[in-house]
Amino acid sequence: MANGQGYGGTGGYGAPPQSPHGQAPYGQNPYAQDRQARNPYAQPVPPQAYPPPQAYPPPQAYPPQHPQPAAAPPPGGFPGPAPRRNRFAVLLQFLLQWIYAPLWVLGLVLLFVVLIFADYSGGGPSSDGWLKVNRSFIPPRRLRAELTGRPEHWERYVTPVLARRIAAAEASYAAGGGEVRPDLGRVVGVRLAERLYRGLGAAGVVRLAERYGWHGVASGSDTGHVLLARHFPAPVILNAPSPQDPPAAPGTPWGPQAVRFAPLLPFVLLLQIVYVPVYGLLTCWVSRPEPDYWDRWGARWTVGPRAFYAEFTNSPAAWDRHIRRILKRDTDRPRPTTTRTPDGTLVHRIHLKRATYRGAGAHHALRIAADQGWTLDPAYTPDPTNSLRLSRPLQP
Structure with missing residues (x-):
């Protein structure tokens, strides 16, 4: 046929049908042709050399994860804030302390009265914590810090x-x-208890102390306190006479001091048994700015039995004997106060108070002590009107 659909023609019924999308007949994969032949832009790719595969380390066997305890502070470090207390317990203690604190003090007074009149052998608790009521007392100024727990x-x-x-x-x-x-x-x-700085921590207290020129000290096993210290260098000794110098004039710091009126000394010796404890009990709550307040007060208002005769007669010989007697007593103590010097020498230290040399003078006491090998202690600034500190190598 002219239309190509006859028998034996190329487009007849005996030939395979043509694909409308290309020249490939049905029954054949048109994508099986060579891609380079179908893509005129395709270029031959040369063979590439790939690097060998990298050798990785074998996987590590990690231990099972467990909660680790808190790391200990580094050597010389100081712990931080302590855990806060329960607010209800703090408020309850603050309210009840106004009741049990006075009762506690009253009980201690009654206990001491009973011990005075009873045959007390001296036994009891090894700690005196039960005597200090202030340890369980919360001042109003600390209440806010206890309740909030804020470091500021x-x-x-x-x-x-x-x-x-x-x-x-x-x-x-x-x-x-x-x-x-x-x-x-x-x-x-200085030693501070943890109740005073609970929310600040020992590290915070040390930081505050450094403003005053102090530093923290490792407290060891005492975790309930923070220890602070300050080192003062050795003082420069000035205006200290030599034992070989002429005697100091009366009224000067190193010379003899005025003694009290002799007829009053017997009354002072007897009455001090009464007024000294009374004065101490009535003023025990007073904060004294001078740490040696009682030594100075005693030198003015009391007289010792050993120094009574020397001050009553105001005789140079009596003062000389009294000074030598006190020197011998302090020298022969079974447990003397000693310090080892850098070269390993043990140094013996003693402290003579004003009542020992009042009428003879500090210079005269220094001359007597020098005959026995004593010298002014270089660790202390001389204060001859109140005391005399001496030292010498400890004799075996």
Whole structure:
């Protein structure tokens, strides 16, 4: 046929049908042709050399995860704030303390009265914590810090407390207190209980103390307190006469001091048994700015039995015997106060008070002590009107 649909023609019934989308007949995969032949832009790709596969380390066997305890503070470090107390318990203690604190004090007074009239052998608890009512007392100024637990509130509370403790410790150093070091300097310390800085932590207290020139000290196993210290260098000795110098004039700091009226001394000796304890009980609550207040008060209002005859007669020989007797007593003590110097030498230290040499003078006492090997202690600033501190190598 002319239309190509006849028998035997190319487009007849005996030939496979043509695909409308291309020249490939049905029954054949048109995508099986060579892609390079179908894509005129295809270029032959040269073979590429790939790097060998990287060798990775074998997987590690991780231990099972368990909650780890809190890391201990580094050596020389100080712990942070302690856990807060329960607010209800704090409020309950604050309300009840106004009842049990007076009863506690009254009970202690009655206990002491009973012990005075009873045959007390001296036994009892090893700790005196039950005597200190203030340990369980919450001042109103601390109540807010206990309830809120904020560090700024605790800092506002503990700052004046720390300032008072530091001022008292430095005043104690000025009065001759402190521990003597081998370099002849002295160290004074302050100890604060945890109840005073619970929400601030020992680290916060040390930070506050550094403003005053103090530093923290490791407290070891005593985790309930923070220890602070300050080191003072050895003082420069000035205006100290030599034992070989001429005697000091009366009325000068190193010379003889005025003694009391002799006829009054017997009454002072007898009445001091009564008025000394009464005065102490009536003024025990008073805060004294001078740590050696009682030594100075006693030198004015009391007289010792050993110094009675020397002051009553005001004889140079009597004062000489009294000074030598006190020197011998302090030298022969079974447990003397000693300090080891950097070269390993043990130094023996004694403290002569004003009542020992009042009528003879500090210079005369220094001359007597020099005959026995004593010299002025270089760790203390001389204060001849109140006391005389001496030292010498400890004799075996």
